[in-house]
Amino acid sequence: MENQNIENIQFPKELLDEVQRAVSSFPEGKQKSALIRTLHIAQAHFGYLSTPVMDYVARLLHIQPIEVYEVATFYSMYDTQPVGKVKLEVCRTGPCMIEGAEKIVSYIENKLGIKDGETTSDGIFTLKTVECLGACGYAPMLQAGEKFHEHLTEEKVDALIEQYRLKPVANYMGQE
Amino acid sequence: MSRKLLLNNIHVEGIHTYDVYRKTGGYAAVEKALKSMSPDDVVEEVKKSGLRGRGGAGFPTGMKWSFIAKPEGVPRHLLCNADESEPGTFKDRYLMEKIPHLLIEGMILSSFALGCEQSYIYIRGEYMYVLRILEKAIAEAYQNGWLGKNIKGSGYNLDLSVSPGAGAYICGEETALIESLEGKRGNPRMKPPFPAIQGLWQRPTVVNNVETICAVVPIVNEGGDAYAQIGIGRSTGTKLISAGGNINKPGVYELELGVSVEEFIYGDQYCGGIKNGKKLKACVPGGSSVPILPHYLVCKTAEGNDRLMSYESLADGGFANGSMLGSGGFIIYDEDQCIVRNTWNFSRFYHHESCGQCSPCREGTGWMEKVLHRLEYGHGKMEDIDLLWDIQRKIEGNTICPLGDAAAWPVAAAIRHFREEFEWHVKEPNACTTRNYGLVKEKVFEKVNA
Numbered sequence: 001m002e003n004q005n006i007e008n009i010q011f012p013k014e015l016l017d018e019v020q021r022a023v024s025s026f027p028e029g030k031q032k033s034a035l036i037r038t039l040h041i042a043q044a045h046f047g048y049l050s051t052p053v054m055d056y057v058a059r060l061l062h063i064q065p066i067e068v069y070e071v072a073t074f075y076s077m078y079d080t081q082p083v084g085k086v087k088l089e090v091c092r093t094g095p096c097m098i099e100g101a102e103k104i105v106s107y108i109e110n111k112l113g114i115k116d117g118e119t120t121s122d123g124i125f126t127l128k129t130v131e132c133l134g135a136c137g138y139a140p141m142l143q144a145g146e147k148f149h150e151h152l153t154e155e156k157v158d159a160l161i162e163q164y165r166l167k168p169v170a171n172y173m174g175q176e
Numbered sequence: 177m178s179r180k181l182l183l184n185n186i187h188v189e190g191i192h193t194y195d196v197y198r199k200t201g202g203y204a205a206v207e208k209a210l211k212s213m214s215p216d217d218v219v220e221e222v223k224k225s226g227l228r229g230r231g232g233a234g235f236p237t238g239m240k241w242s243f244i245a246k247p248e249g250v251p252r253h254l255l256c257n258a259d260e261s262e263p264g265t266f267k268d269r270y271l272m273e274k275i276p277h278l279l280i281e282g283m284i285l286s287s288f289a290l291g292c293e294q295s296y297i298y299i300r301g302e303y304m305y306v307l308r309i310l311e312k313a314i315a316e317a318y319q320n321g322w323l324g325k326n327i328k329g330s331g332y333n334l335d336l337s338v339s340p341g342a343g344a345y346i347c348g349e350e351t352a353l354i355e356s357l358e359g360k361r362g363n364p365r366m367k368p369p370f371p372a373i374q375g376l377w378q379r380p381t382v383v384n385n386v387e388t389i390c391a392v393v394p395i396v397n398e399g400g401d402a403y404a405q406i407g408i409g410r411s412t413g414t415k416l417i418s419a420g421g422n423i424n425k426p427g428v429y430e431l432e433l434g435v436s437v438e439e440f441i442y443g444d445q446y447c448g449g450i451k452n453g454k455k456l457k458a459c460v461p462g463g464s465s466v467p468i469l470p471h472y473l474v475c476k477t478a479e480g481n482d483r484l485m486s487y488e489s490l491a492d493g494g495f496a497n498g499s500m501l502g503s504g505g506f507i508i509y510d511e512d513q514c515i516v517r518n519t520w521n522f523s524r525f526y527h528h529e530s531c532g533q534c535s536p537c538r539e540g541t542g543w544m545e546k547v548l549h550r551l552e553y554g555h556g557k558m559e560d561i562d563l564l565w566d567i568q569r570k571i572e573g574n575t576i577c578p579l580g581d582a583a584a585w586p587v588a589a590a591i592r593h594f595r596e597e598f599e600w601h602v603k604e605p606n607a608c609t610t611r612n613y614g615l616v617k618e619k620v621f622e623k624v625n626a
Contacts, residue, residue: 022339025296025335025337025339027251027294027377032358032359032360033339033357033358033359034339034359035359036301036339036340036341036342036356036359037339037340039342040301040304040340040342061359063359067359067360070360070361071342071359071360071361074344074361074362074531075301075341075342075343075344075362076342076343076344076528077301077302077342077343078342078343092521093263093521093522093525094263094264094460094464094507094518094521094522094525095264095420095421095507097517097518097521098421098422098507098509098513098518099420099421099422130343131261131263131345131525131528131529132261132262132263132264132345132464132525133302134260134261134265134266134269134300134302134303135266135269136263136264136265136266136418136420136421136426136505136507137266137418137419137420137426137427137428138266138426139420139426143302146304146305147305148305
C-alpha cells in the first residue's frame with residue numbers, strides 16, 4: 001500500500017464494527033485483548049503491518065504503539081514488510097516433509113522463479129515455508145489466505161497457481 | 177469394535193448445523209445439568225470419569241477443576257485451548273470443523289461446573305476458517321437460548337467467544353495462551369502462581385484442550401462411572417488419534433483407550449498398514465515432542481508385552497524404552513525415512529518456535545538445529561553426536577515452560593535408538609548430502625531390522 005501516512009489510514013465502517021465486536025467480547029478496560037484480532041483485520045485490509053498501520057491500531061485500542069510493535073513482531077503470521085497478494089505458505093514440518101513437502105517447495109520455487117520468502121515481480125505471489133499447520137494427515141499441504149490446500153501434487157499446484165493468478169484473493173480474507 | 181463417544185454422529189449430514197446437532201441428541205447434556213445437577217455435581221462426574229487432559233500432559237481434569245480458586249466477587253474464566261500446533265496433531269481442527277456444537281456444549285457444561293460466566297476459545301490464527309465456523313455455531317447457540325443470560329430459565333449466564341492467535345506454537349502452553357489472550361507476546365509465565373489462582377487478567381482460570389472439553393458432554397450424558405468403564409485402567413474413555421506419515425489411511429480416529437498399537441497401525445478400520453508395502457522403521461506416537469520409538473519397541477514393550485494405545489502402556493519403559501501418548505499425534509516412518517533428517521526438521525521447528533525467554537531453550541534449540549543440519553548435510557563429526565546429547569541434557573528441566581523439554585526429548589530419543597544412523601552420517605558424508613533415503617535404507621536398515 002502506497003502513501004501510508006497515518007492521516008490516510010482508516011478502517012471502513014464494517015471493519016471498525018468488526019474491531020468493536022472483538023473489543024466488546026472482553027470486559028471493560030481489557031480492550032488490549034482484541035489486539036491480535038485487530039492486527040489480522042489490519043493486515044488483511046492494508047496488505048501488511050507498516051509502522052503507520054500499527055500506530056493506527058494502537059490509537060484504536062487506546063494502547064501504546066510499542067505494545068503493538070512487540071506483538072506484531074512476535075507472531076509469525078504478521079508481515080511487517082510488503083508481501084504478494086497471495087501468500088503460499090507451505091508446511092515444512094516432519095509429517096509433511098516425509099510426504100514430500102520439500103519437492104513441492106522446489107517445484108513452486110522453479111515454477112514461480114522465486115525462493116522461499118520472496119515475492120514474484122508481478123506482486124501476486126509470496127512463497128513462504130511455515131511450521132506445522134495441523135494438516136499432517138493430508139500432507140503435503142499449503143495455506144493460501146485462509147484456505148488449506150491439501151494432498152498436494154504438482155498438478156494441483158499448477159491448478160491453484162493458475163486460479164490465484166487469475167483471481168488473486170487478498171490475504172486472510174475470504175474463505176472459498 | 178471400539179466405542180465412539182465424540183465422533184459417533186460425525187457422518188450425519190449437516191451435523192455442523194444447530195438443527196441437525198440438536199436432533200441427534202445435542203444439548204441434552206446441558207439440559208440435564210442445568211435442570212438436575214449442581215456445578216459441583218458436574219465436577220464430581222468428571223472426577224469419577226477419570227478423564228485426563230487430552231492436550232498432551234494427561235493431567236486428571238476433575239482434579240484440575242477442583243484447584244480453581246473461588247474468591248468472593250472475582251470472576252473466573254474457562255479458556256479452551258484450540259491452539260493445536262504440535263506437529264502430527266490435527267484432531268481438534270477436525271472436531272471443531274465437523275461438529276462445532278459439541279465443543280460449545282462442552283464449554284457450557286464446563287463453564288457451569290467452574291462457575292464461569294465469560295469463557296473463551298483461543299484458536300490458532302492459521303485456523304481462521306475454523307474460527308468462522310465456530311462463530312457461526314456460537315451465534316446459533318445464542319439464538320436458541322443456550323448462551324447468554326438466564327440460559328433456559330436456569331438463572332445461569334454465560335458468554336462465549338472465540339479469539340485467534342497469530343502463529344506461535346508456544347501459545348499452546350497454558351500461561352503463554354493466557355498472555356496471548358491478554359493481547360501480548362506469548363511468553364510463558366513462571367508458576368506459581370498457577371492459572372487456577374491467578375490466570376487471565378490475574379483471575380482464577382482453567383485452560384483445557386478442545387477434546388477434553390468435548391469429552392465432558394458424554395460424561396454428563398452417561399455419567400462418570402459409565403465413562404470410566406470404557407478404556408483400560410487409568411486410561412479411561414476414548415481418545416482421538418491423528419494418524420499421519422507413511423500409512424495407507426491417514427486421518428483422525430476415535431478409539432477406546434487400550435486398543436493395541438499393532439491393531440491401530442495395521443488394522444483396516446484404522447491406519448491400514450504401512451504405505452506401499454514398506455516396513456515400519458519408527459513411530460512417534462504422541463506428537464513431535466515425545467520420544468521416537470524404533471520399530472521393535474512400537475508394537476511390543478521392552479519386556480515383550482503388547483503395547484497398547486493408553487497413557488501407561490505407551491510410557492512403559494520410561495524414556496529409555498517407551499514414549500508417551502501425548503496429544504495423540506501419531507506419526508509413522510517407513511524404512512526409507514532418515515531419522516537424522518527428521519530430527520533436524522523437528523529441531524528447526526523448536527528453534528523457530530522458542531519464545532526466546534529462557535537462554536537454555538533460546539540458544540540450545542538453535543545449536544541443536546545447527547549441529548543436526550551439519551550432520552544431515554555431511555559436515556558432521558563424531559563428537560557432534562555427543563555434543564547434541566550434551567545440549568539436550570542441559571535444556572531439559574531448565575526452562576520456564578515445557579517447550580525446552582519438548583525440544584530435548586526427540587533429540588535424546590533419536591540418538592538413544594538410532595545412534596548408528598547418526599554415526600553413518602559422519603562416516604559416509606557424501607551419501608547423506610544427496611537426500612537419497614535409499615542409501616540410508618541400505619546402510620542402516622539391515623542393522624535396524626536385524
